[in-house]
Amino acid sequence: MDNYTDKLSVETSETSKINSVDFNNLDFGRVFTDHMFVCDYADGKWQTPKVMPYQPMTYDPSARVFHYGQAVFEGMKAYKDDDGKVFLFRPKQNFERINKSSARLAMPAFPENYFFEGLEALLNLDKDWIKPGMGNSLYIRPFVIATEPAISASPANMYRFMIICSPAQSYYNSAVRVLIADYYSRSANGGVGAAKAAGNYAAQFYPTALALEKGFQQVVWTDASTHEFLEEAGTMNVFFRVGDKLITAPTSDRILDGVTRKSMIQIAEDLGVTCEVRRVTVEEIKAAAKDGSLKEVFGAGTAAVISPISAFQHKEELFEISGTDAEDSYAKLFKQTLLNIQHNLSDDKHGWRHEVKIN
Ligand code: COI
Numbered sequence: 001m002d003n004y005t006d007k008l009s010v011e012t013s014e015t016s017k018i019n020s021v022d023f024n025n026l027d028f029g030r031v032f033t034d035h036m037f038v039c040d041y042a043d044g045k046w047q048t049p050k051v052m053p054y055q056p057m058t059y060d061p062s063a064r065v066f067h068y069g070q071a072v073f074e075g076m077k078a079y080k081d082d083d084g085k086v087f088l089f090r091p092k093q094n095f096e097r098i099n100k101s102s103a104r105l106a107m108p109a110f111p112e113n114y115f116f117e118g119l120e121a122l123l124n125l126d127k128d129w130i131k132p133g134m135g136n137s138l139y140i141r142p143f144v145i146a147t148e149p150a151i152s153a154s155p156a157n158m159y160r161f162m163i164i165c166s167p168a169q170s171y172y173n174s175a176v177r178v179l180i181a182d183y184y185s186r187s188a189n190g191g192v193g194a195a196k197a198a199g200n201y202a203a204q205f206y207p208t209a210l211a212l213e214k215g216f217q218q219v220v221w222t223d224a225s226t227h228e229f230l231e232e233a234g235t236m237n238v239f240f241r242v243g244d245k246l247i248t249a250p251t252s253d254r255i256l257d258g259v260t261r262k263s264m265i266q267i268a269e270d271l272g273v274t275c276e277v278r279r280v281t282v283e284e285i286k287a288a289a290k291d292g293s294l295k296e297v298f299g300a301g302t303a304a305v306i307s308p309i310s311a312f313q314h315k316e317e318l319f320e321i322s323g324t325d326a327e328d329s330y331a332k333l334f335k336q337t338l339l340n341i342q343h344n345l346s347d348d349k350h351g352w353r354h355e356v357k358i359n
Pocket of ligand 1 (some may be wrong): 074075076234235236301302303304
């Protein structure tokens, strides 16, 4: 593998947008930092990686990403503690997952040293954009697109790997109401549901828009063949609290292996809460809602963190869930436990924090 440090080219921005940003009123994903990371793939290898001022890019209209959606992405976050130390949360998971997603879309793997040294160089330049304090973070979006100008329907020979960053607070401003899918599907066996493929998200927009017209912000997807099993919510994995135990669906070809999801499962074990990872039926959750044993439903994701779900509808039946917002809810306890680790406020017994050296 190339010695990356010798190759990285860094061009800094002459001006900064930071003073024009209201960090107390951030709309998710609308403001971007001053720099970005770029690395092109051509002639069978990744070329010189660059950190450069954030700027628009120009592509040929025939670039394959525009026609066949050959694109994958990741979502991760950086946090700053009160001493100014900067941390990433389980970044190796994201690195490994973007390469798994790329492999599924017939795209080349990105080298680990390029990823980490590029990310660290970028975070050093844009460190002032990472605000300390609970609830503040810098959302990091690595992505890869097929840039080759040619519209034959086959894998491209040219790609661009990029990282852009956006200061973030919450993704959802209040509890989420969800509709359980009984017709549309997000993914299928043997498909790309487990990959963070751009098209997985676009495919959800239409059914989610229909759900929104009925007052639901998200769809909870069910298995494509029977619509009997609850899977994930697109922007997050889903947990159900029935009595004192949690239940969440196992990962599969169809479900994203969420980093927050797997952290929740470990936190449950650490806190002595039973978390069953198994197939979960729509009918059992409706029955639990009816008999009062369904205490909470919440989503877990990098952007969404832990987002309470306050109601779900299946076909014509609507269920309101009041427990998720209670002071002693699992949602609150698990969220606080996670945030304390991410913000360097508690022990990190699983080694999830990755400190970024700030020069
Ligand atoms: C993330 O949580 O990082 C995601 O990729 C979800 C996205 C829809 C914001």
